[in-house]
Amino acid sequence: MTSTPRDLLTRLFSAAVQAAQPEHCIARFLPAPPAGRTIVIGAGKASAAMAQAFERHWPGPLEGLVVTRYGYAVPCERIEIIEAAHPVPDEAGSVAARRLFEQVAGLTADDLVVCLISGGGSSLLPMPAEGIDLQAKQDINRALLKSGATISEMNCVRRHLSAIKGGRLAAACAPARVVNLLISDVPGDQAADIASGPTVADPSTCADALDIVRRYGIGLPPAARALLESGGGETIKPGDPRLSKVETHFIATPQMALEAAAAVAREAGVAPVLLGDRIEGEARDVGKVLGGIALQVRAHRQPAPPPCVLLSGGETTVTIRGNGRGGRNVEFLLSLALTLDGAPDVHALAGDTDGVDGQEEIAGALIGPDTLARAWALGMPPRARLDDNDGHGFFERLGDSLVTGPTLTNVNDFRAILVL
Structure with a gap:
C-alpha cells in the first residue's frame, strides 16, 4: 500500500458513492x-x-x-x-x-x-x-x-x-x-x-x-x-x-457500493472482507462488535490476515439520551475508537453516502490509533462525549470530520476498518 491510511479510506468511500451515482x-x-x-x-x-x-x-x-x-x-x-x-x-x-x-x-x-x-x-x-x-x-x-x-x-x-x-x-x-x-x-x-x-x-x-x-x-x-x-x-x-x-x-444498492470499494482495496494491495450490507442495531453496539472483529484480525489473523479492510453497510440507529450533535456514523466511530483503545495500525472511516449523518451537513468521520490520545489532550473525555451523543462535536474539534457536501445519491451507511 503506497497511500496513507486516511487517503485509502477516503478513496474507498468515494468509490462507494460513485458506484451509486444515477x-x-x-x-x-x-x-x-x-x-x-x-x-x-x-x-x-x-x-x-x-x-x-x-x-x-x-x-x-x-x-x-x-x-x-x-x-x-x-x-x-x-x-x-x-x-x-x-x-x-x-x-x-x-x-x-x-x-x-x-x-x-x-x-x-x-x-x-x-x-x-x-x-x-x-x-x-x-x-x-x-x-x-x-x-x-x-x-x-x-x-x-x-x-x-x-x-x-x-x-x-x-x-x-x-x-x-x-x-x-x-x-x-x-x-x-x-x-x-x-x-x-x-x-x-x-x-x-x-x-x-x-x-x-x-x-x-x-x-x-x-x-x-x-x-x-x-x-x-x-x-x-x-x-x-x-x-x-x-x-x-x-x-x-x-x-x-x-x-x-x-x-x-448498498452491496454494489461495497463491491466498488472492495475493488479499490484490492488494487491497493489490501484484502477486502465484506461483513454485510444490512448491519443494523444501536450504532454504539455495532462499534463494539466490529471493533472486536478488528482486534481479532490483529491478534489471530482472523477472519483475514493484515493488511485487510473490513467493509460493511446498512443502517444503524441511535437512541438519543444526551444533548450533543450526534449522527449514527460518528456515534459508531466513537464507540469503535473506545473499543480499539488505541490499537496500533487500525484506522477507520464511517459515513452516510448521501453526505449527511443525522441532521448535520457532515458525512461522517475518520479515526486512527491516536484518536483517543488527541481527545484527552484537548480535554475531551471520549466516553463522556459518547454518553452525550456528541459524535459530531467530538470529531469536528479533532479535525477528523468527513465533509463531502451533497453527493446526490444515497445507499446509506458505509463503514471501512483498515487493519495494517
Whole structure:
C-alpha cells in the first residue's frame, strides 16, 4: 500500500458513492417508450440527479416532477424539481406530494409513469392521512427518529399514517404502466421501505404499526391512534389489481457500493472482507462488535490476515439520551475508537453516502490509533462525549470530520476498518 491510511479510506468511500451515482447506472434500466405520454415522478435525496440522468438518456418526449432535499437540486430541462425538508417534513414537501397526484391524474393504459425513488422520500413526501395535520406528522417523525426504532419499523408507521405512501401513489397511476427505478438505502433492499414505498405494494398492516408504536412508547395524537386502531390506515396490498402493471428495478444498492470499494482495496494491495450490507442495531453496539472483529484480525489473523479492510453497510440507529450533535456514523466511530483503545495500525472511516449523518451537513468521520490520545489532550473525555451523543462535536474539534457536501445519491451507511 503506497497511500496513507486516511487517503485509502477516503478513496474507498468515494468509490462507494460513485458506484451509486444515477448517471452511471440508470441507462441500462430504461423501459420501452409508450404509445402515449411519459410522466416522470419521484422523491428522495437522489431523485433530482436521477431525473437529470433519465432526461439525458430518454429518447422521446417526457414531463414530470420530482422532490428532493434542500441543496440537492440539479438542473433539468423537462422535469420540474422541487426541494423540501429532510429529515423532518415541511410545507414544501406537502405541496409537492399533492402535485405528484396531479401529475398522474387521468392517465390511460397507453401511458407510462417512471418513478425515481431513493432514500429520504419518506420525509420529502408528507401527505398525512385524513384527520392528521402536518404538525402532527412532524411531531411523530421526530419521535420516531429519537426512539431507536429501525428504518423498517419507522417506515411501517409512516406508511399507515399517510395518504401517499404504501402503494397509494402507484394506485393513483392506474391504468398506466408504472416502472419503478429505485436506489436502495435500506437493509435488505425491501422496496416498501425505500421512501416508505409510495409506488409498491405493502404487506404490513395497521396492527404492525401499532405494535411498533407501543414497543417504543411513541405518543400519537388521538386521530392517528384511531386511524391505526380502526384499520383505516391500511395500505395497498400485494395482488391489488391497480398495481398489476407495476414493475420494480433496483439500479443501485448498498452491496454494489461495497463491491466498488472492495475493488479499490484490492488494487491497493489490501484484502477486502465484506461483513454485510444490512448491519443494523444501536450504532454504539455495532462499534463494539466490529471493533472486536478488528482486534481479532490483529491478534489471530482472523477472519483475514493484515493488511485487510473490513467493509460493511446498512443502517444503524441511535437512541438519543444526551444533548450533543450526534449522527449514527460518528456515534459508531466513537464507540469503535473506545473499543480499539488505541490499537496500533487500525484506522477507520464511517459515513452516510448521501453526505449527511443525522441532521448535520457532515458525512461522517475518520479515526486512527491516536484518536483517543488527541481527545484527552484537548480535554475531551471520549466516553463522556459518547454518553452525550456528541459524535459530531467530538470529531469536528479533532479535525477528523468527513465533509463531502451533497453527493446526490444515497445507499446509506458505509463503514471501512483498515487493519495494517
